[in-house]
Amino acid sequence: MGYGDLIIRSYNAQKDRVRVEDLERRCEVGPAERGFLIADTLGDPICRIKNSPVYTMLVAELGNQLVGVIQGSIKLVTLHKPPKNLARVGYILGLRVVPLYRRRGIGLRLVIELEEWFIANGVDYAYMATEKDNEASFKLFVDKLSYVEFRKPAILVNPVSRRILRISSNYEFEKLKIEEAESLYRKFMSSMEFFPNDIGNILRNKLSLGTWVAYPRGESWGATFPSSWAMLSVWNSGELFKLRLGNAPSSCLMYTQSSQLMETLFPCFKLPAIPEFWQPFGFYFVYGVYREGPLSGKLVRTLCRLVHNMAAKSKDCKVIVTEVGGSDTSRNHIPHWKFLSCPEDLWCIKAMKNEERSSLIEMMKTPPTRTLFVDPREV
Numbered sequence: 001m002g003y004g005d006l007i008i009r010s011y012n013a014q015k016d017r018v019r020v021e022d023l024e025r026r027c028e029v030g031p032a033e034r035g036f037l038i039a040d041t042l043g044d045p046i047c048r049i050k051n052s053p054v055y056t057m058l059v060a061e062l063g064n065q066l067v068g069v070i071q072g073s074i075k076l077v078t079l080h081k082p083p084k085n086l087a088r089v090g091y092i093l094g095l096r097v098v099p100l101y102r103r104r105g106i107g108l109r110l111v112i113e114l115e116e117w118f119i120a121n122g123v124d125y126a127y128m129a130t131e132k133d134n135e136a137s138f139k140l141f142v143d144k145l146s147y148v149e150f151r152k153p154a155i156l157v158n159p160v161s162r163r164i165l166r167i168s169s170n171y172e173f174e175k176l177k178i179e180e181a182e183s184l185y186r187k188f189m190s191s192m193e194f195f196p197n198d199i200g201n202i203l204r205n206k207l208s209l210g211t212w213v214a215y216p217r218g219e220s221w222g223a224t225f226p227s228s229w230a231m232l233s234v235w236n237s238g239e240l241f242k243l244r245l246g247n248a249p250s251s252c253l254m255y256t257q258s259s260q261l262m263e264t265l266f267p268c269f270k271l272p273a274i275p276e277f278w279q280p281f282g283f284y285f286v287y288g289v290y291r292e293g294p295l296s297g298k299l300v301r302t303l304c305r306l307v308h309n310m311a312a313k314s315k316d317c318k319v320i321v322t323e324v325g326g327s328d329t330s331r332n333h334i335p336h337w338k339f340l341s342c343p344e345d346l347w348c349i350k351a352m353k354n355e356e357r358s359s360l361i362e363m364m365k366t367p368p369t370r371t372l373f374v375d376p377r378e379v
């Protein structure tokens with residue numbers, strides 16, 4: 001197909017909202033061999049990016065048919081790029097082409113148009129995340145558009161049971177004021193890869209439920225730091241969009257049903273019931289997990305229990321999602337369910353300016369830092 005009859009233009013909510021929702025439904029993405037969670041944007045296809053500082057959504061139109069869509073957002077983050085270690089990055093997400101029109105160059109054209117928007121907005125690097133087994137997406141970005149594999153964070157998903165979990169009395173918790181949380185982030189995490197320069201906007205956003213620290217009982221949180229401590233923040237993603245299970249083998253269905261039956265019949269066993277995932281449900285996203293000291297792994301685990309209990313009391317939060325750097329050992333302390341988690345989410349990156357190419361080669365040579373900041377606005 002020539003490009004002549006294809007129009008790429010900005011999304012127009014009035015004109016496109018229903019058609020984009022329909023397109024999303026026809027393009028469900030996920031691995032065939034395990035369960036995967038699908039975003040349900042509840043009638044607002046742009047909701048996933050609208051908390052980002054700068055964003056756009058493009059649609060591809062052929063005749064009067066909407067055949068493709070892509071979204072992008074821009075922000076300033078930490079990337080190890082002397083002298084300032086700051087870079088303007090453009091995030092690509094939500095690329096979809098309807099099955100009937102695939103392999104005709106529409107996906108490629110959407111990405112190229114988005115890259116042009118990035119360049120016009122001063123972006124240094126574009127990046128995207130994909131399932132490592134998504135061959136079409138990998139070949140499009142890596143083989144065709146020269147993106148390079150960059151980082152492989154893990155997406156950890158934990159179901160929320162209706163039961164309140166016991167929290168050890170050996171630890172104390174504190175919910176931080178926003179200013180306190182921001183200064184803690186800047187002190188300890190600003191050198192993390194992809195740390196957003198506008199962290200204050202995230203913490204002040206109405207979707208941010210707060211930042212908590214945990215430390216051993218008997219010590220205090222104040223002028224000096226406890227011997228061990230951990231922190232994390234929680235974002236109520238379910239206020240923006242819902243999730244539902246896109247694929248589930250019958251073993252999962254049986255497990256869910258039997259766990260619920262066991263909980264009803266034998267509440268004294270305190271077995272966690274696995275929630276129903278077939279209807280759209282809300283979720284919390286945990287970000288900014290940081291820890292120091294010998295007991296900090298236990299403290300992360302305890303903070304996760306605290307978040308679980310908050311979620312258990314909420315109306316529709318059925319899973320807690322966290323994404324951490326591939327070599328971040330905190331993942332060993334974050335409870336998650338393997339069936340729904342993704343051990344290697346693949347991030348690919350490309351320099352948008354000639355002068356950034358050499359910096360990217362240098363960045364690729366350095367081993368990934370243990371910690372990677374995953375922005376809750378990009379989930």
Ligand SMILES: CC(C)(COP(=O)(O)OP(=O)(O)OC[C@H]1O[C@@H](n2cnc3c(N)ncnc32)[C@H](O)[C@@H]1OP(=O)(O)O)[C@@H](O)C(=O)NCCC(=O)NCCS
Pocket residue numbers: 027028029094095096097098101102103104105106107108109128129130134135136137139140141143144
């Ligand atoms: C990925 C996707 C957007 C590609 O759209 P598309 O319009 O078919 O892609 P294009 O026709 O522009 O393909 C460009 C190049 O990508 C690669 N590619 C695309 N689809 C491919 C496939 N199924 N298998 C192997 N390579 C593929 C090829 O290199 C292709 O070039 P070629 O046709 O000259 O060989 C589309 O398959 C899709 O919507 N998939 C489901 C959603 C998804 O996975 N999105 C990506 C999430 S990051």
